[in-house]
Amino acid sequence: MLIGRKLGMSRIFKDTGERVPISVIKASPVFVLDKRTEEKDGYNAYVLGFEEKKEKRVKKPVFGLSKKIGAPPVSVIREFRVDDLSEFEIGSKVPVSILKEGELVNVTGWSKGRGFQGVVKRWGFKGGPASHGSRFHRQPGSAGAGTFPGRVIKGKKFPGRMGNERITIKNVRVVKVDEEKGLIALKGGIPGARGNIVLIRKRESK
Amino acid sequence: MDNIKMMEENYIRDNIPDFSPGDLVRVITKETRGDKTRLHRFEGRVISKRGSGTGKTFTVRKIAQGVGVEKIFPVNSPIIDSIKVLKKGKVRRAKLYYLRKKEGKAARIKEKK
Numbered sequence: 421m422l423i424g425r426k427l428g429m430s431r432i433f434k435d436t437g438e439r440v441p442i443s444v445i446k447a448s449p450v451f452v453l454d455k456r457t458e459e460k461d462g463y464n465a466y467v468l469g470f471e472e473k474k475e476k477r478v479k480k481p482v483f484g485l486s487k488k489i490g491a492p493p494v495s496v497i498r499e500f501r502v503d504d505l506s507e508f509e510i511g512s513k514v515p516v517s518i519l520k521e522g523e524l525v526n527v528t529g530w531s532k533g534r535g536f537q538g539v540v541k542r543w544g545f546k547g548g549p550a551s552h553g554s555r556f557h558r559q560p561g562s563a564g565a566g567t568f569p570g571r572v573i574k575g576k577k578f579p580g581r582m583g584n585e586r587i588t589i590k591n592v593r594v595v596k597v598d599e600e601k602g603l604i605a606l607k608g609g610i611p612g613a614r615g616n617i618v619l620i621r622k623r624e625s626k
Numbered sequence: 627m628d629n630i631k632m633m634e635e636n637y638i639r640d641n642i643p644d645f646s647p648g649d650l651v652r653v654i655t656k657e658t659r660g661d662k663t664r665l666h667r668f669e670g671r672v673i674s675k676r677g678s679g680t681g682k683t684f685t686v687r688k689i690a691q692g693v694g695v696e697k698i699f700p701v702n703s704p705i706i707d708s709i710k711v712l713k714k715g716k717v718r719r720a721k722l723y724y725l726r727k728k729e730g731k732a733a734r735i736k737e738k739k
Contacts, residue, residue, distance in 0.1 A: 427630055428630050430630050430633060430634055430680060430681070431681060432634065432637050432680055433637050433680065433700075433704050434704075436658065436704075437700075437703045437704055437705030439680075439700065439703075442633070444630045444633050446629055596633065598632070598633065601629065601632055603629055603632065603633055605633055
C-alpha cells in the first residue's frame, strides 16, 4: 500500500533491446498517520499520508495529528484496509521498497475526464458505415422494443459524461523501484493525468 | 519531468558518437538468438533524428539492390553495438525526407570538410 503521484510516462530497455513502456510514480514520503482497529473502529486499516506540506498550509486537524505522532504535515490522506496491522508503527515511513521489481500490484486512480461523449467512444458501439449514403453514422440506434415492454430498460447504454471516475487496474507489473528517489516504474499506463494521485496496493495473495 | 529523466538515466548510453542528419554512418547491431550472438551491419545516410531520452531514434536510409531501404534505430537501445560516422554530410535541413523522391546523382550529399 502506497500513495503516489503520477509523474508521466517513459520507456526503458530490456537487455534484448525490447522497449518497455513505463509509468513513473513518485511515492515518497508516505507516513503511517494512524491505525483503525477492529475494537475501536470495526475494521483494520492503516491511515497513510503522502507528500509533506508546509505547516501553515495544512488544516488544523491534520496539523494536530502530525504533531501528535511526530510526522510532518501531509497533503494527501487515505485509508488502506488490511488484515495485519503489525507491519508498520504509527509515525513511521512506508518505503517504496515494500514493492519488489517484477511483482504485480493493483493501481487505483481517477481517470481523465472526457466530457459528454457519444455512444461510439463511450461504450464502443460500432456505428454505421461512413459512406454509401447510409445516413447512419455514430448514432446509438434503437433504445429498445415497442409496446412491450413500453419503456427503456434500466442500464441502457446512452451518450453521457465519460471518464473522471475511480478506476482500479489490476495486475500491473512493477518494473523498477528506486528507493533513494522514492520512484516506482510500473509497466504500461495507469489511470489519470500527470500529477494525479494514485493508490498502489499489493495484490491479495489468494 | 526531472524525475522521469532520473528513471531513464541508467538507460542512456554514453558511448554513442555524435552524428547528425546527412552523415553517412555504419550501424552495427547485435542479435541474440538462443545463446548465439550475431552482428548485423547497416550502412547509409542519416535522414532524421527525433525524440529525447530513451525514446530518441534515428533513421538510416540506403539503396539496396536498387530499392530504397530505411531503418529506424533507437539511439540508446542495447542492441546497438556501435555506430561509426564514415562521412559528415553538409545539409541545410534536419529531416532529409526529400531524398526519398530523388535518385542517383540527385540524391548526393556534399561532404562537410
